[in-house]
Amino acid sequence: MAARPAPYLDDLNPAQREAVEALDGPVLMLAGAGTGKTKALTARIVHLLRMGKARPNEILAVTFTNKAAREMKLRVGRMLGEVAEGMPWMGTFHSLSVKILRRHAELVGLKSNFTILDTDDQIRLLKQLIVAANIDEKRWPARMLAGMIDGWKNRALTPERVPSSEASGYAHRGTELYAQYQERLRTLNACDFGDLLLHCVVIFQAHEDVLAQYQRWFRYILVDEYQDTNVAQYLWLRLLAQGHRNICCVGDDDQSIYGWRGAEVGNILRFEKDFPGAHVVRLEQNYRSTPHILAAASGVIAGNAGRLGKTLWTDVKEGEKVRLIGHWDGEEEARWIGEEIEALQRGRRGLDPVGLDGQAILVRASHQMRAFEDRFLTIGLPYRVIGGPRFYERQEIRDAMAYFRLAVSPEDDLAFERVVNVPKRGLGDKAQADIQRTARQAGVALHEGARELVANGGIGGKGAGQLRAFVEGIDRWHWFVSNTHNPVEIDRYSERLVTLRVEREARLEQLAVLAEGDPLAEDLRLDLSRLASRIAVCKRDLDILDGSHMLLAEMILEESGYTEMWQNDKTPEAPGRLENLKELIKALEQFDNLQGFLEHVALIMDNETEEAGEKVSIMTLHAAKGLEFPVVFLPGWEDGLFPSQRSMDESGLKGLEEERRLAYVGITRAEELCTISFASNRRVYGQWQSQLPSRFIDELPQAHVEVLTPPGLYGGGFGAAAPFAVSSAMDERVSKADVYNSPGWKRMQDRVQTRGVAQPQEARGMVIDATAVSAFSEGDRVFHRKFGYGIVTGIEGDKLEIDFSKAGIKKVVAGFIVAAED
Ligand code: ATP
Numbered sequence: 001m002a003a004r005p006a007p008y009l010d011d012l013n014p015a016q017r018e019a020v021e022a023l024d025g026p027v028l029m030l031a032g033a034g035t036g037k038t039k040a041l042t043a044r045i046v047h048l049l050r051m052g053k054a055r056p057n058e059i060l061a062v063t064f065t066n067k068a069a070r071e072m073k074l075r076v077g078r079m080l081g082e083v084a085e086g087m088p089w090m091g092t093f094h095s096l097s098v099k100i101l102r103r104h105a106e107l108v109g110l111k112s113n114f115t116i117l118d119t120d121d122q123i124r125l126l127k128q129l130i131v132a133a134n135i136d137e138k139r140w141p142a143r144m145l146a147g148m149i150d151g152w153k154n155r156a157l158t159p160e161r162v163p164s165s166e167a168s169g170y171a172h173r174g175t176e177l178y179a180q181y182q183e184r185l186r187t188l189n190a191c192d193f194g195d196l197l198l199h200c201v202v203i204f205q206a207h208e209d210v211l212a213q214y215q216r217w218f219r220y221i222l223v224d225e226y227q228d229t230n231v232a233q234y235l236w237l238r239l240l241a242q243g244h245r246n247i248c249c250v251g252d253d254d255q256s257i258y259g260w261r262g263a264e265v266g267n268i269l270r271f272e273k274d275f276p277g278a279h280v281v282r283l284e285q286n287y288r289s290t291p292h293i294l295a296a297a298s299g300v301i302a303g304n305a306g307r308l309g310k311t312l313w314t315d316v317k318e319g320e321k322v323r324l325i326g327h328w329d330g331e332e333e334a335r336w337i338g339e340e341i342e343a344l345q346r347g348r349r350g351l352d353p354v355g356l357d358g359q360a361i362l363v364r365a366s367h368q369m370r371a372f373e374d375r376f377l378t379i380g381l382p383y384r385v386i387g388g389p390r391f392y393e394r395q396e397i398r399d400a401m402a403y404f405r406l407a408v409s410p411e412d413d414l415a416f417e418r419v420v421n422v423p424k425r426g427l428g429d430k431a432q433a434d435i436q437r438t439a440r441q442a443g444v445a446l447h448e449g450a451r452e453l454v455a456n457g458g459i460g461g462k463g464a465g466q467l468r469a470f471v472e473g474i475d476r477w478h479w480f481v482s483n484t485h486n487p488v489e490i491d492r493y494s495e496r497l498v499t500l501r502v503e504r505e506a507r508l509e510q511l512a513v514l515a516e517g518d519p520l521a522e523d524l525r526l527d528l529s530r531l532a533s534r535i536a537v538c539k540r541d542l543d544i545l546d547g548s549h550m551l552l553a554e555m556i557l558e559e560s561g562y563t564e565m566w567q568n569d570k571t572p573e574a575p576g577r578l579e580n581l582k583e584l585i586k587a588l589e590q591f592d593n594l595q596g597f598l599e600h601v602a603l604i605m606d607n608e609t610e611e612a613g614e615k616v617s618i619m620t621l622h623a624a625k626g627l628e629f630p631v632v633f634l635p636g637w638e639d640g641l642f643p644s645q646r647s648m649d650e651s652g653l654k655g656l657e658e659e660r661r662l663a664y665v666g667i668t669r670a671e672e673l674c675t676i677s678f679a680s681n682r683r684v685y686g687q688w689q690s691q692l693p694s695r696f697i698d699e700l701p702q703a704h705v706e707v708l709t710p711p712g713l714y715g716g717g718f719g720a721a722a723p724f725a726v727s728s729a730m731d732e733r734v735s736k737a738d739v740y741n742s743p744g745w746k747r748m749q750d751r752v753q754t755r756g757v758a759q760p761q762e763a764r765g766m767v768i769d770a771t772a773v774s775a776f777s778e779g780d781r782v783f784h785r786k787f788g789y790g791i792v793t794g795i796e797g798d799k800l801e802i803d804f805s806k807a808g809i810k811k812v813v814a815g816f817i818v819a820a821e822d
């Protein structure tokens, strides 16, 4: 085998080859963006297989997103160049954990068909516990508790293991509620996202035999994006790799962007300690980006302290500088980017045409996406949104999913609660409380409780009949889920179908005998049409038993009255919702059954729906990790948005440094052209805000940046005077200071301050009185809308340095400041 040519090795540089060929023992590949870590990791899998070191199912590869796993599978398949017998286990920590947990669910008190809760369910459940514990939810929000619990789970802490020093959190009741929550999840046969890993770790720690089995099984472990593992994930890996120590991790400390979710860069440093003698490989050649792009990214990340430090170089031709442009507002930014994308698609600026698949917009916050979606819909520019569970977050989708969940596991109480009265079944608060009580007293799920309530006449009126229908509906759907592919039932239904058809033939014959106009013939016709619909239903049911879960899903939504509810709905959103439901059924096609689909959706963190045709990608910076595009747009580089307000408010630099790494990740996604932009005004959650360019813009090395001034816009300088461009429809050139000090600008600012709104169009037409100069001097007491009161401590061009009493020392543009009345 080894004698065969191995083209996948020829593509690698010596350092990569070293990492690929060191097959046994621990290996750590630590290198900057675009140096071919993922490429080497993929080659290593192929090499393991080619060298006969392991069979496919003895290799475990952990990626950060499902998308990345799919890509890796594709590449491995291609490199192997032949049909491989089976594929390695490739997936995210979560998807791999689900597989393991389904096999051993009983060891943590769950059944193998447990449900995975989403954040909404989690919060609803916590709220119930908080209310029951007589805690004021307003003062102690459920989200806060959810955050704490997630934090503990990320550190692999079960309720008993939470250190007592943390017990004072959440009204001194955090750990107690955490324990109750876990108990409740168990009764519901459910777990949340954090549990997937936590339960696995607990099982591995408590059951040596199970752990040993997996250690034997996964003889080689590979991990991409290692810098973003949290403690629970780290333990998971360490436990699995302990025996054979055949573990290869690749990562980049500068790209650690999940600290907020408990990731610990320290895991990289810990690796060499836990796996002494680890083979450490460093890669320095970047194959992805042009020198300008690389230099810009390196310049920004240099602002972080405490880096492991790396050199990066590239021999890619020089290419274009990173482009920087300012806009009036978010809408204009979206418009400009849309036009730019189309221009690049046609091929301009001496560049080869770049297809839409090669262009991406990477945003800091998902609310930025709407402007682009709106604009692209208007101009008919095809796009895809990657990374947001947006589609699956919609109300109708969640409702439909709740029905599917009930069909798969009728004891799913949260799903039951969600849809018991959707559509309206005449079950008000009282009826629902009665169901809860009956279920609790009998110690059964709500579905059973409801059955009992109906049976003993504990519910009256219109609701009784409808509740019975709902309960029986769930039974029926569950029956189909449980009996799919059951040969006995399939036979029974086939037979019934034959009988119905025979009956139909007989009726037709009778009808032929009777003359036209005979009153008996009318009855027969009615009979025939009834028979036809019975045949249709029987045929559909048979198809469902044969495995058509799409038909099953459709049937559930029909029989429950859910589809009808939206059909009868007269609101303007209703047609869209029906479209979405259709879309949902379409999405089922790629899965074997409902359960597989539900699992997928629960893990949809990096959701992606693929349709044919080239599309621009829109995604968050977080979702862009590991990806690359010839053309990248980075909009919204404004203080408060990027870096985020939260990171700026925080004491210490931790948050800000993570934002800076995010900037580094963003820039290094670009191969040929990277465009950074910012807007002076932005509507955030319905409120207009005036914005300042991001501090990260000041950190870009000037020599590698070109400041653009689009026609009709006023461009600013670069550097000390702040790279600030104010757009306007005016055709005279006026300096920025003139604009900021003009009465028109001030009026507009006043509007923003007093009414929270400003119409950019109005402001655009404002008349500039170009005589005013900066009206402030050192020592002045001033007010800023975002930062509050402060004292001017310095003046630099049109920027003031101000010592704010709350926000500390900041540099802000004079136009955003008003003198404070004493
Ligand atoms: P990131 O840190 O962003 O995840 P990475 O280190 O994983 O980056 P890859 O995505 O593996 O980098 O590689 C970046 C690009 O460089 C890819 O297009 C890849 O095909 C190319 N590449 C990697 N190694 C080589 C090589 N030895 N020769 C030519 N191209 C290479």
Ligand code: MG
Pocket: 037, 038, 039, 224, 626
């Ligand atoms: Mg990578």
